[in-house]
Amino acid sequence: MDRAPPETRRLMAPAKGEIFLEVVIQGAFAKATAIDSATGIEASVVGPASASRATLGEAARRKLEYLIKKKNGGR
Numbered sequence: 001m002d003r004a005p006p007e008t009r010r011l012m013a014p015a016k017g018e019i020f021l022e023v024v025i026q027g028a029f030a031k032a033t034a035i036d037s038a039t040g041i042e043a044s045v046v047g048p049a050s051a052s053r054a055t056l057g058e059a060a061r062r063k064l065e066y067l068i069k070k071k072n073g074g075r
Helices: 053-071
Strands: 008-013 017-026 029-036 042-048
Touching (some): 017 053, 029 053
Antiparallel strands (some): 008 017, 017 029, 029 042
16 A cells, blocks of 8 residues: 655656646545646546555556547547
8 A cells, every 4th residue: 555645756757747736645545636737637546555556646647648649639
């Protein structure tokens, strides 16, 4: 179980810009939020607190990429 203190981490998506990632653990649950710095679009996922930050962060990043693609008409 990853019990590191909450903090914002940056992930770089290939050729798209900067993505900010925040993981907050509240009891038995963890919420990961990814925010695209260029557009301000954000995506959140919730999972068990026992999940790794990498797993939650990757899920939030994939959801963010989906939302950006959806906003751009599937391009």
